[in-house]
Amino acid sequence: MALALEELQKDLEEVKVLLEKTTRRRVRDALTAEKSKIETEIRNKVQQKSQSKAEFDNEKLAFVVAPITAGYTVKISNYGWDQSDKFVKIYITLTGVHHVPTENVQVHFTEQSFDLLVKNLNDKNYSMILNNLLKPISVEGSLKKVKTDTVLILCRKNAENTRWDYLTRVEKECKEKEKPSYDTETDPSEGLI
Structure with a gap:
């Protein structure tokens, strides 16, 4: 599970970089939606880990960002x-x-x-x-x-x-x-x- 979480973090960072570079509205909306999905996946994986009382590396936890909770x-x-x-x-x-x-x-x-x-x-x-x-x-x-x-x-x-x-x-x-x-x-x- 740690490997999957690490991969999601890398995906999130890459989406953020692409968001900074995009100028097209449709592309930005698609990337923002993808960013929200990845953040939700990360949050769910972190919650699963904390529920199972598994050890979690604090360094990786620092990369987790507060997900966007609004609709659009x-x-x-x-x-x-x-x-x-x-x-x-x-x-x-x-x-x-x-x-x-x-x-x-x-x-x-x-x-x-x-x-x-x-x-x-x-x-x-x-x-x-x-x-x-x-x-x-x-x-x-x-x-x-x-x-x-x-x-x-x-x-x-x-x-x-x-x-x-x-x-x-x-x-x-x-x-x-x-x-x-x-x-x-x-x-x-x-x-x-």
């Missing part, structure tokens, strides 16, 4: 953002988020992205992944704050006093494509009759 995951798409000299601030409004336990609000930062997961808020999970940030951030200096009905993500800028015109590189590319191009070589009155 809602993808967060509405947010606001601002910046200061040191931080890029992302504001996410979630009614009642300040009432859930702090361990239910999790943020994972990388140098170019962050992933927010709010577990069991009004019997739902809420998820937001923001990839391809405009500039690299400091993983160690970034943090989250839970306020009344709001989650505040603070992404620490690597270079202070640098201004971000956009939040992500994709947003920058889209906005730059929308800008009209001007031909400076032709006479502007040429099209007039």
Whole structure:
């Protein structure tokens, strides 16, 4: 049984890595469902072991995570953002988020992205992944704050006093494509009759 539990832990870690990398909603939903199944299997195996009073290696027990108990995951798409000299601030409004336990609000930062997961808020999970940030951030200096009905993500800028015109590189590319191009070589009155 220890070997099966160890294999489930490895499966769970790999699913987590894939969840961090996915950008497609359907794929993310499928991986989130699979993650929940694996967590349930792990919890059931741990309960079976404790019921049979078998010895259990505490090191492996540390890898067991609290399973997601809510019904389904809602993808967060509405947010606001601002910046200061040191931080890029992302504001996410979630009614009642300040009432859930702090361990239910999790943020994972990388140098170019962050992933927010709010577990069991009004019997739902809420998820937001923001990839391809405009500039690299400091993983160690970034943090989250839970306020009344709001989650505040603070992404620490690597270079202070640098201004971000956009939040992500994709947003920058889209906005730059929308800008009209001007031909400076032709006479502007040429099209007039």
